[in-house]
Amino acid sequence: MAYTIVLKNCTGCSACEPECPNSAISATADGLYQIDSDLCTECVGFFEEAQCTAICPIDDTCIPDPALVEDRETLMARKVKLHGK
Amino acid sequence: MDERDREFLKVILEPETQASGCSEKATCGSSAGPSDMDPEVWEKVKNHPCYSEEAHHFYARMHVAVAPACNIQCHYCNRKYDCSNESRPGVVSERLTPELAAKKVLAVASEIHQMTVVGIAGAGDSLANPEKTFKTFELISKAAPDIKLCLSTNGLALPDMVDRIADYNVDHVTVTINMVDPEVGERIYPWIFFEKKRWKGRDAAKILSERQLLGLEMLTARKILVKVNSVMIPGVNDDHLKAVNREVKKRGAFLHNIMPLISEPEHGTFYGLSGQRGPTAEELKRLQDSCEGEMNMMRHCRQCRADAVGLLGEDRSAEFTNEKIEAIEITDGTYDLAAREAYRDKVEETREKERKIKEMLAGLGRGKGLSGEAPILVAVATAGEGLINQHFGHAREFQVYEVSAIEAKFIGHRRVDLYCEGGYGEDDSLSRITAALSDCVGVMVAKVGGCPKKTLEEAGILPVDAYAYQPIKPSLLKWFAEYVEGVRSGKITPRAGSGETKIRSGAFTAPASVPGQIPLAVLK
Numbered sequence: 001m002a003y004t005i006v007l008k009n010c011t012g013c014s015a016c017e018p019e020c021p022n023s024a025i026s027a028t029a030d031g032l033y034q035i036d037s038d039l040c041t042e043c044v045g046f047f048e049e050a051q052c053t054a055i056c057p058i059d060d061t062c063i064p065d066p067a068l069v070e071d072r073e074t075l076m077a078r079k080v081k082l083h084g085k
Numbered sequence: 086m087d088e089r090d091r092e093f094l095k096v097i098l099e100p101e102t103q104a105s106g107c108s109e110k111a112t113c114g115s116s117a118g119p120s121d122m123d124p125e126v127w128e129k130v131k132n133h134p135c136y137s138e139e140a141h142h143f144y145a146r147m148h149v150a151v152a153p154a155c156n157i158q159c160h161y162c163n164r165k166y167d168c169s170n171e172s173r174p175g176v177v178s179e180r181l182t183p184e185l186a187a188k189k190v191l192a193v194a195s196e197i198h199q200m201t202v203v204g205i206a207g208a209g210d211s212l213a214n215p216e217k218t219f220k221t222f223e224l225i226s227k228a229a230p231d232i233k234l235c236l237s238t239n240g241l242a243l244p245d246m247v248d249r250i251a252d253y254n255v256d257h258v259t260v261t262i263n264m265v266d267p268e269v270g271e272r273i274y275p276w277i278f279f280e281k282k283r284w285k286g287r288d289a290a291k292i293l294s295e296r297q298l299l300g301l302e303m304l305t306a307r308k309i310l311v312k313v314n315s316v317m318i319p320g321v322n323d324d325h326l327k328a329v330n331r332e333v334k335k336r337g338a339f340l341h342n343i344m345p346l347i348s349e350p351e352h353g354t355f356y357g358l359s360g361q362r363g364p365t366a367e368e369l370k371r372l373q374d375s376c377e378g379e380m381n382m383m384r385h386c387r388q389c390r391a392d393a394v395g396l397l398g399e400d401r402s403a404e405f406t407n408e409k410i411e412a413i414e415i416t417d418g419t420y421d422l423a424a425r426e427a428y429r430d431k432v433e434e435t436r437e438k439e440r441k442i443k444e445m446l447a448g449l450g451r452g453k454g455l456s457g458e459a460p461i462l463v464a465v466a467t468a469g470e471g472l473i474n475q476h477f478g479h480a481r482e483f484q485v486y487e488v489s490a491i492e493a494k495f496i497g498h499r500r501v502d503l504y505c506e507g508g509y510g511e512d513d514s515l516s517r518i519t520a521a522l523s524d525c526v527g528v529m530v531a532k533v534g535g536c537p538k539k540t541l542e543e544a545g546i547l548p549v550d551a552y553a554y555q556p557i558k559p560s561l562l563k564w565f566a567e568y569v570e571g572v573r574s575g576k577i578t579p580r581a582g583s584g585e586t587k588i589r590s591g592a593f594t595a596p597a598s599v600p601g602q603i604p605l606a607v608l609k
Binding site: 011012013014015019031047048049051053054055057058 | 153154155156158164165180208209213214278281282283
C-alpha cells in the first residue's frame with residue numbers, strides 16, 4: 001500500500017520531502033505535505049523502512065494508506081517502472 | 086546614527102551612570118575586555134550578544150526560522166506547539182523562505198541598528214535543512230556583509246557540514262550537548278534519523294553523542310567558536326552535566342551555557358506530560374557554579390524563540406511578520422551601512438568608558454570589616470544601561486546578583502511575567518514575583534508602591550528604592566554594607582532561602598503594536 005500523510009497531524013516541517021526516493025511528496029497549498037500514491041513504493045527497493053515515517057516528528061502521521069493496500073511485488077514493479085532496474 | 090540610537094545611548098554616555106551587568110571573566114565568559122582575551126577571539130565575540138555578556142547590553146540578534154525540519158526527537162520538544170506569547174527554543178510562529186529571510190534581515194537591520202548577528206536555530210535543526218540554511222547565509226552575506234552569521238544545531242549532521250560552515254564564514258556555532266553517555270542519552274532522545282534509518286534507545290544516543298563530539302572537534306580545529314548548550318534535566322542529566330562540561334572543554338568549546346529544562350504540561354512535550362520537572366533557580370546556580378572553575382559559563386541566556394528579534398530579553402518578532410516584510414520595498418538606500426557603523430563606533434566608546442569604571446569599582450568594599458560576611462542574592466529592576474531604573478511594577482524580569490563585600494556578580498535573570506498566564510489578579514502576580522525571587526534578600530528598584538512593598542517585606546525580601554537611577558554594581562556593594570550593618574544591629578532578620586525558587590524561562594515577547602513602541606519606519 002502507498003503511504004499517506006494525515007493532514008490534521010502534519011506540521012508542515014518538510015522533513016519528509018527530501019527523504020523520499022521517488023519524489024512522491026509535495027507541499028499542499030496550506031504548506032502541509034502530501035504523498036502521490038502513484039509514485040509511492042513504500043521505499044521498497046531502496047530502504048528497509050519508509051523514509052517519511054522514519055523522519056516524521058509526529059506519531060501516526062505518515063502512515064500506510066488503509067485504502068491502498070498493495071503487495072511487495074506490486075511496489076517493486078512500480079519502483080522498476082519509475083527508476084528502471 | 087538616528088534619533089533612536091542616540092536615545093538608546095544617551096543614558097549610558099553620562100559618565101556617572103555607567104556600570105554594566107557583569108564584569109567577571111569566569112561568570113560571563115567573554116564579558117572580559119580585550120586585554121584578557123586572545124585578540125582574534127575577542128574580535129569574534131565582542132559584538133555578539135549571545136557570546137559576550139557585555140555585548141548583550143548593546144547589540145541585538147535575530148533568528149530567521151528557515152529550517153523547519155529536524156533529524157532527531159528530544160523529550161523536551163513538541164513540534165506541534167506554537168503560542169505567540171511564549172518564547173522558548175523550537176517555537177516559531179511563521180516559517181520563512183531564504184529569500185524572505187534575507188529581506189527580513191535587511192528590514193530589521195535598517196530598523197534596529199543594534200542588530201549585529203543573524204542566527205539560524207530552527208524551528209527544527211539548521212543542519213537538517215542544509216540547502217535552506219546555506220542559501221539564507223549566502224543571500225545575507227551578499228546584502229548585508231557586516232552582519233555576523235551563526236547557527237545552532239543538535240550536532241547529528243555537523244561533521245558532514247563543517248566545510249560548508251567554514252565556506253560561508255559562519256564563525257559562531259552552538260551545539261546542544263545534553264550528555265556524553267548513551268545511558269543518559271536514551272532518557273533524553275527517543276530516536277534519531279541517521280543514514281536513512283530511524284535509530285532508537287541507546288544506539289541512537291551513542292551515534293548522536295559521537296557525532297556531536299566529533300563535530301565539536303572539527304569546528305574548533307578550524308578556529309570556529311563553539312558554544313555548547315546543555316539542558317539541565319533534574320534526575321536525568323543534572324550531575325552528568327559536569328562530565329559534559331569536562332568533555333566539551335577538552336575539545337575546545339569556548340563557552341558553556343547550562344539552561345533550565347522548560348517543561349509544562351500545556352506544551353505537550355514528553356517531559357511536560359510525564360511530570361518531569363525543571364530545576365529550581367538554586368539547583369541551576371549550584372551546577373553553573375560547580376562548572377565555573379572549569380570553563381566560561383554563560384548566565385545571560387533567555388532561551389529565545391527560533392524567530393526572536395531584538396536585544397536578548399526582548400522579542401520584537403511580532404513587529405516583523407512575513408506579511409509586513411513582504412510589503413516592504415527594499416531599495417538601495419534601505420540598508421544604511423554608514424548609520425550602522427556609526428552606532429557601533431559610539432558603542433565602542435561607551436564600552437571603553439565602562440571598562441575604566443569597572444576597574445575603579447574593583448575592591449570598593451575592601452577593608453570595611455565586611456569581608457568575612459557570606460554573600461547574599463539581590464534582585465534588581467532595570468530597563469538596561471546598567472542602572473536601577475525600573476519601577477517594581479513594570480519589571481518583566483529581574484537581574485539577580487550575588488553580592489559580597491568585594492564584588493557584585495551577575496548570576497542570572499528571573500522572568501516574572503508571562504502573557505500566557507493572563508487573567509490572574511494583582512495579588513497573584515505579586516505572589517508570583519515573590520516566589521520567583523524567594524532566594525533573594527532584597528530587591529532594588531527605582532520605585533515601589535505601598536502595597537507590593539508590604540507584600541515583599543512579609544515575604545522577607547527587602548524593597549530598596551534608595552538607589553533609584555544609580556548604577557547597579559556600586560549600589561549593590563554599598564547596600565551590602567548597609568545590609569550587614571542591619572543584621573548586626575538586629576534591625577534586619579536574615580532569612581534562609583526556600584531552595585525552591587521556580588524558574589520562568591524565555592524572553593519576554595512584546596505583543597504587536599504596544600502604545601509607545603517604535604513603528605516600523607520602513608513601512609511608511
